[in-house]
Amino acid sequence: MEHWFTDIAQALVNWLMGLGLSAGWADFVLLIVQWLCIVMIVTINVIILIWLERKVSGFIQLRLGPNRLGPYGAFQTIADAIKLLTKEDIIPSRTDKWIFMTAPLFFIVVSVMLYAVIPMGDGMQVVDFNVGLLYFISIGSLSTICLLMAGWGSNNKWSMLGAMRAVAQMISYEIPLAISLLGVVMIAGSLRLSDIVVAQGNIWFVLLQPIAFITYFIAATAELNRGPFDMPEAEQELTAGAYTEYTGMRWALFFLAEYTNLVAVSALCATMFFGGWQGPGLPSWLWIIIKTYLIMLVFMWMKWTFPRIRMDHLMSFSWKILLPVSLANLVLTGFGLEFFKWMGWW
């Protein structure tokens, strides 16, 4: 059970090489296959996630949530997806058409790219990059541009305001996000995500880096544009923010990308702080799924409990509290590491 997926991959490569392909090309084909798998996983996952979100919100709000379509309403999201796919695709006449149309595509591509470095099990990584964490952060920073494109392209004041908010928010929170992760990197001594997972063989980093975990979690919520930081969407203020003008399919892509990001960030959280795929008994790929889902449940819990923060508070919180705290954590970690080395404990 542990090696199902790696065995399949190996078999595929062997078969391809048997057909006469060179090792490089076989790897390339494997890459494409893995890519398709990720896209499928993402899509199916999002369908489950949206159902889960609706059930969780129902649970928090003392309601039942969807329960008519299929067992426990499990087919509800499928019906929604079918509907969204067959909706009319409106491209308003005053929009900047190219930007308007490509923004959701770019967004989903960027969010799927995040998965390339996440270790989804022992040896189950599309690319085991030696700067994997940096890859995650830098690709993540691209989603800012997608939102900006959506807001600008829509030629709508609500959208523009939402996009401006999104950009300001994401740029400000990227910095504490990255800096809080650096504490973990210092302990693990590597930017390679698989190394970081292995380094947590004895103790999870959440115990060594609790401050980093909290700052990461807050900053990640803001990066994901989820409540209480859902500024760009801000339904009660900006109707639907940057997405106001998007219909059916294109809007669904945004939705898909947001949830894809959610899974990716939660998986990164599990990897960085909760020992990644390590765990007793169960196969490694199941452990990471369990951990990721538990973290996502916390994200949902927060979203359905808190009111939305105000924009200026949001910015000052990032720059005046989160950033100094994460920097202080970094300094503290440095001193701690030196102290441990000096004592000979490390």
Place this chain on the structure above:
Amino acid sequence: MLQTDQYIINIGPQHPSTHGGLHVEALMDGENVVDAIVHLGYVHRSIEKIAESRTYPQFVPYASRLDYLASHLPTLGYCQAVEKMMGIEVPERAEYLRVIMAEFSRISSHLIFIGSMAIDLGATTGLIYCLRDRERIMDMFEMTSGQRMIASYMRIGGIAEDVPETFYAAARSFLDDLPQMIDEYNGLITGNEILQCRIKGVGTLSAEDAIAYGVTGPNLRACGIDYDIRKAEPYGIYDRFEFDVPLGTKGDSWNRYIVRLEEIKESARIIEQALDALPQGDIRTKVPRVLKPESGWEIYHRIESSKGELGYYIVADGGNKPYRLHVRAPSFINLMVLPIISRGGKLQDIIANIATLDPVLGESDR
């Protein structure tokens, strides 16, 4: 040096946070509000004109559709206005039941206020909890009048029906559970730091401005002015009850919220006293089938509705229909200060201010 452009953003008439058809035209400088212009009339249903073609009792249902969040209050005001003009006495039992219903209405309206404020600030769950508890009041209304929300329960000369036996138990158990509910709201909404940041010191209205602009009700009391018509000019039998008037200090959104939260408790106190003292007897006096106030009679009667001073100005011409009926709608007047308290704030503050001014558009537009 650098300079910035201002732009106009239209909030409404279809917008999730405008409590109906309200349209706020905000002149913005980035995220800062330079000015706000309020456009009303999207729910203007010509009630005042319709009143001129309805007989006096026929207008009662229309009155209840003014403030649909607390439908007993506007009907109470209207019935009392006509009774006062005609000199009709209302039986004791009816008076008490009127108070009970009116105060339950006030609680239900304030519950909607708390919930809709929570949802306007982004906390969806707050609304659901308030609506859950409001359902119990709706049940009581349905029990007594057959309608959940818009019960034309008050009638000229009394009330429509006596309450059923089950009502007392339902009312008592609601009152018993109320402290627990309020604890829950405090945990979920009041105590939330983000929410406090959002509404503390936001939308501050000075006491002078409040009086000058005719602001009444909880919005006025949030500024620290002790003015409650139930105390100042008691109507009905309100002088028999003991209750406090919760006051704010600063007149900001937070005070407006807290005042309403406290008012729920005071209303519960009134209901408890009324339930204890509820006498047996008639629920309606004999009122002539056709009410014909004499020509030239006119009256301005006002009550403390959940939104503020709700007044009826009725002019009679000797016929069975009002010659002129004007509603002094508290929401209408209260909304006037929205630009004043929103200027200089952020875009998100406009939403918070609309929510805490608690306008009900059906009443403000009539």
Place this chain on the structure above:
Amino acid sequence: MDISLADLAFIILAGFTLLTALGVVLFKNIVHSAIMLVFSFLGVAGIYFTMHAGFLGLVQILVYAGAISVLIIFAIMLVMNQDPEKTNLPSPNIPNIMAGTYLTILLVGALVGSIWFTSFPEKVAPVSGDELGLLTGLMLGDYVIPLELAALLLLVAVVGAIILARGAEHK
């Protein structure tokens, strides 16, 4: 097969980069130009990846595509006050053409010259093993003073920008 995967990737990425770079120059709408600039940065990052300079490529994405381009787009949006369709099209008058020609000659000359005078060794041994550690050692060891000076310079620039912006608010 004649061309290796790496060659193919290089050709595709180089073509992509060139096309998007042309787009930056030729699009009429300045916002389109700015977005093309993002793609062009991404193309350059891709070329770094094919050359096994992963760190450099990621920094290219993070700094240029992620941050600098947002800055550029913001700057464009904030200062633009006429029709975006017309903002990017320089009026073809003589000084413009002359300046453009001069710049083109200068840049092409510099490029050709630098290629001409660089002696490309036959084989460069790729950095083996811990390229990141090596880079870190250089940046925070040998060249720490220049690095910190550059950081200081940027800090001064940031503070200056804030003061300028505050000035506008007080006016």
Place this chain on the structure above:
Amino acid sequence: MDVFNLEAMLQELQQEMGEKLEIDEDAFFTYLKIDAQDLPALMETLRQRYGFNHLANLCAVDYEEEFELVYHLYSIPDNYKVAVKVRVSRNKAELPSIMDIYPTADWQEREAYDLMGISFQGHPNLVRILLPDDFAGHPLRKDFKKEG
């Protein structure tokens, strides 16, 4: 003013205003009837000297020949009340705005303008408030006919 006395106030006002002021009374209110041009002065006096700081209600009534405007005034927190009535002719339905004295009159005057077609001189923004700008007629007038 130490202790407010309605009778004393009425006497004072009657002395000052003389013929221009007519005092009427029913079971609920004391009505001060005055001409349009003297309205701001009376309102100013009532607000400044007698502390009627709360303009509760402003309402226009259509009496075929004339319009009557009724202003219900209260004092907060003492709760004294008085009503002021002004009549304007139908042909020339205009009177001075009291927005400077009672800011709360702003929207109420706009409403009276909108629904009754009374124009208030000196109101800075006398436009329709409840009805759309292109609405024809003033619906609360007795001679208004619904279209269609």
Place this chain on the structure above:
Amino acid sequence: MVLKQQADDDLEMMEKNGIIVTTLEKIWNWGRAHSFWPLSYGCNCCPIEMMAAGASRFDIARYGYEVFRASPRQADLLVVAGPITVKMAPAVQRIYEQMPSPKWVLAMGNCATSGGPFRDGYSVLPGADSLFKVDVFVPGCPPRPEALFHGLLELKQKVMGKK
């Protein structure tokens, strides 16, 4: 993939002319019928009952219809709750036109079905159907949440072609 401008009228015409609705169409209609996302729009008493319908006791989410969208671009169902006044009419019309098809309209309450008690007034339109085609009328003043559900389920049957 994306079905453009598939208005109700076309479907009805097709059915009348005996064109068989394909299996694909059936699947699409199944999806549409189980996922009405209402626009959060309302202007009088009825929206309060709509809110109550979303709350714990009635829970519109059971049918999957709880996704209230603030932007008409993402909504499928316009619940006209409350009277349409002359001032509001252009706005409602515009909202309706901004919605992507296939779209449905549910007139909730007496005001939206006929003008209700305010029909005599000078500023109220006699019902939503004077502006656009209404699929389901739900009477009541205001209708109870259960009545709203009934209306929605009727609409579901209609969309699935069973009525």
